[in-house]
Amino acid sequence: MPEAVAHAGRVPPKADAPVREITFGEAIREALAEEMRRDPKVVLLGEDVAEAGTAFKVLKGLVEEFGKDRVIDTPISEAGFTGLAVGAAMTGLRPIVDIMFGDFIALVMDQVVNQAAKSHYMSGGRWKVPMVIRATMGATRRSAAQHSQSLHAWPSHVPGLKVAIPSTPYDAKGLLKTAIRDDNPVVFFEDKISYAKVKGPVPEGDYTIPFGVADIKREGRDVTLVATSSMVQVALGAAAMLEEIGISAEVVDPRTTWPLDEKTLIESVRKTSRALVIDEGSFRYGVTGELASVIAEGAFYELDGPVRRLGARHVPIPFSPPLEDATVPAERDVVDLVRQMCNK
């Protein structure tokens, strides 16, 4: 993984608040703290979220400020506390549940898929479920098959849910605030490696980033790299290497898989005529497949060749370092594939 990257997140010029460099994890904590100060209906539930501040220490300090009534340690009952949050959301609160490892969303699928996602529609729009399910994602921590998956494709498949997958501290703070204020269930995926390793400029104080608006992380002419979450840093690293051999790569980050900003993806590819989609989820039946087909349908006549994809190898994430490293796309894989696509 790259060390903390300075260009991880661009701040729009109109932001007038002081801007500092903070980590992805600090940006998450700042968004939570500001939203909890703003709205007493926001409560945090999860395993070891209070004094421990979660296994990743991302929530450190929140219980001291907001107390144990709002930063609530739960039993190890993911389905139980997520189901409870659905009912609490329907009846006046804005709960945020913390799914320590994204792999554990397998344990809450009924609550999320059959309850949270459906309640508004099944009731003809009469009940609302304003809740956030924060989950981690990402491999390369040597945590093996049950603590390393990137399962954001699953909730993206379910109508009624919104899914955010920020890649930078700036996006993380702005998107998390939007998620908390949204009247729908939002699944919010945070890359574990990014917590401490990705640093970037973040304004102090309040700002939000709308869902369904992609961000062009780097402009280019020859190829569009559509990248999500952890893979944005990989794409940016690859783009710098490609620059040296005369290939100008544009990096587009959809930021939310649903709603999806199809227009920005298609427009970028119409300009560059080549597209590579990079995502850390399993390669088969996943996010890369959906994004590639959106591009293929929308920019078919401008494409110089098929849309290519890089995702995690379709294997359970292995433990042993050389095996695990072989499962996740790296900068070198991106560079090699783009050279092929550009005949260079």
Add this chain to the structure above:
Amino acid sequence: MMAIRLFEERVNDLYTRALMPGLAHLYIGEEAVAVGVCEALQPDDYITSTHRGHGHCLAKGAVPHLMFAELLGKEAGYCKGKGGSMHIADPGTGNLGANAIVGGGAGIATGAAFASKYQGTGRVSVCFFGEGALGQGVLYEEMNLAQLWKLPVIYACENNLYNEYTHYSETTAGDIMARPAAFGVAAQAVDGQDVRAVHAAASAMIDRARRGDGPGFLLLNTYRYRGHHVGDVARDYYRPKQEEQRWMADRDPIALHAAWLLAQGIADQAALDRITEELTAEMDAAVDYAMKAPYPDPGRVDEDIYA
């Protein structure tokens, strides 16, 4: 109770005449449970219901013509036709929704109790579920949370003896009452065919929960007169006809309560007949309203996915 009975008889009729799409799970025989519990609730208290939920919804205050409209998939229904028989929901009567996942209401009811306590609204939630839900692990996660945090929620277990087509003794190890006891949740077993007994037990539990003394568990022993759903007609392979006849003859909740009203001199037969007559007319009018109501425009299929 009579309103629920007459409602369900009309559901049966609509369904068997192929006028109602989908599935219909009748509550006939279990009326005293919904009525006894919901009569003990305030209008703004919450319930979660089940796939066999028409009785709960009516007892909590739903009106029959909007129920029938929903059951027939009409725009005028409680959920604009998007939910149907198994998903009646109505914020106006505190109905958080009927749930077609067995045990699916446990989290929602417990969460509503959490929000009630957090906001200090004093509202109590009742989670209705059948004994089949005792097989779902999430129910026990919720009972643990509710007791840990002293939440005002009542777990109302309707034991109608059958998990779909299987007697509960084949699916349920140990003693049902040992389950709430394991969490320290106050529990009581009640004759679910005796509406006054249900009401008395529910009232005590609900008052206790409202005072902040924590959750309760009611085991309501009852019987499902009909099949798992309307189409479940040949039932001999899982239960004898005589068993059904015995419950209907000796343990019918409406007959038992009518006999008590007459014996106490609270009502005479003419008064009871008049109630039945009025309810019959109301239900027939409700069916008529729903039959004539228009279907939703197909263009509305994309509405209400997101708030």
